[in-house]
Amino acid sequence: MRSRRKFLKLMALATAASVAPAVVPRRARAATRPTRRPGPAPKSEPARSATLEAEIAKQKKATADQLALIRKFELPTGSEMAFAFQPMLPARRRAPAVARPAAKRTTR
Secondary structure (H helix, E strand, O other), X not given: OOOHHHHHHHHHHXXXXXXXXXXXXXXXXXXXXXXXXXXXXXXXXXXXXXXXHHHHHHHHHHHHXXXXXHHHOOOOOOOOOOOOOOOOOXXXXXXXXXXXOOOOOOOO
């Protein structure tokens, strides 16, 4: 938030919005609700072909085999870590280079 005033205004609006449904009588809410018209039935997805199902099963099996191999691998006790995450400092933005006027030379 940019200012305390905006924050307090937002909090007041949120509080009023949460209290408003409890204050409005049910009959008034029911009268203002629009009636829904039944729309067309949702379209079902087209059936997958046998080749597509076979490819999906093949990929699931390959993924499961790879995970089993990774989980089965044992690291020797006391081995070093492969890597350690070290966050980088954000790059500082520099102002665009401005051409400086050449210094005046004085001759003697």
